[in-house]
């Protein structure tokens with residue numbers, strides 16, 4: 001996992017997000033290979049304007065999220081429980097989604113994630129549909145989201 005991660009991060013730093021750094025089993029996002037032994041964790045990275053994680057389906061229970069900001073500005077990472085389609089959570093006049101709305105409820109977050117930093121946090125998640133998002137002003141609107149499902 002560590003080796004594959006370096007591969008992806010290196011490609012981003014070089015200025016081009018490459019796909020296919022490793023084998024690409026069913027449940028993965030292009031560009032980052034899933035660790036087959038880990039079904040209750042999501043590892044990934046953020047940059048302008050993407051959230052990329054290695055699992056789209058994980059098992060209910062305590063999840064571990066480990067994300068690195070490989071972008072050039074500050075980001076954050078929130079776990080939003082929502083049945084809305086990915087990228088379609090309403091954004092208010094302030095350029096942010098309402099994290100207290102039951103239709104887009106914040107159930108876990110890293111707080112600020114400075115450039116180059118990696119953070120790990122845990123969240124207990126029930127089965128349902130979720131999106132990992134950055135909710136700094138206009139970042140969601142610009143594409144910083146990734147959908148995942150908890151079985």
Ligand SMILES: [Cu+2]
Nearest residue numbers: 075076134139
């Ligand atoms: Cu962001």
